Amino acid sequence: MGESRVVGPTPTVGELLCFDLYSTSRAVIAFYRPMLDRTGITYPQFLVLTLLWERDNQPMGALAQRLDLEYNTVSPLVKRMEKAGLLERVTNPDDERSVLVRLTDEGQELRAVSHEMTGELGVALGMDDAEIAVLRKLLHRVHNAALAE
Structure with missing residues (x-):
């Protein structure tokens, strides 16, 4: 029978990148919900x-x-x-x-909703366009790397 090899302590949920990505996605969608609800x-x-x-x-x-x-x-x-x-x-x-x-x-x-949502999220995040561009680039890198596996 194979041996179980423990490398270190099991990470907590708060230490998991996958949870950070998941909870961030849910938070952003929740942020958009009131604007979407107005449009149905x-x-x-x-x-x-x-x-x-x-x-x-x-x-x-x-x-x-x-x-x-x-x-x-x-x-x-x-x-x-x-x-x-x-x-x-x-x-x-x-x-x-x-x-x-x-x-x-x-x-x-409904196209006007897109501009409203994008602008309000940037303001809420306290990020300028350059910071958002860096974040998006990193997220694309994570996405592409995860698909390659």
């Missing part, structure tokens, strides 16, 4: 809208890939957004097996 959208819906504000009329698969989610997770989300009148799904004329997602006028009007 959820954080995942905000992310879908943000991708469509970047480039409208995208295939559903591309949205799933950019959100780092499975297609079967994004599909019901998009269907709820369509029912709410924020976007519409149409068959891709170049590939009938593909569904394109595009904004409605109502979805386009």
